Amino acid sequence: MAVRTICVYPDAALRRETEDVTVFDDELKALAADMFDTMYESEGIGLAAPQIGVSKKIVVIDYRGDKNVLVNPVITAEEGSVTREEGCLSFPGIYEKVESPEKISVEYFDENGEKHVRELDGFTACVFHHEIDHLNGRLLIDRVSPLKRAFLKKKMTKRAGGR
DSSP: OOOOOOOOTTOGGGTSOOBOOOOOSHHHHHHHHHHHHHHHHTTOSEEEGGGGTOOBSEEEEEETTEEEEEEEEEEEEEEOOEEEEEEOTTSTTOEEEEEEOSEEEEEEEOTTSOEEEEEEEHHHHHHHHHHHHHHTTOOGGGGSOHHHHHHHHHHHHHHTTOO
């Protein structure tokens, strides 16, 4: 397939509203394959469609060989709280301690239109939660303190050539 360009903050694509996928066809499978290629090229474990400028509700995750395509995912339950260091391909080189649920329940479809319901915990829950956040325009910097957020925004905008 193809490696696509990853949108880096402050790219507006990262905040755009995403649309539900309604057609499960070869085009969707090709997009998912491109997303995996892009994620592997960047040595990531998860990638959401908005991160490559596609405003659709699609996520790919490959954590410890558990390879998943999530289409129209919804977190139906969250339990507990844990603080972990997270990184993001749209914030290269940035790693921050953020709070996320210890356990989640997720409903989604795969690229063939088959429905899945999963109960996840630990770091796997963190990965799924992080990627699903992207589909709602929520980013890593939204989960840090206001002071840290201001610092990271300034740093990333400067990197992007802004002021």
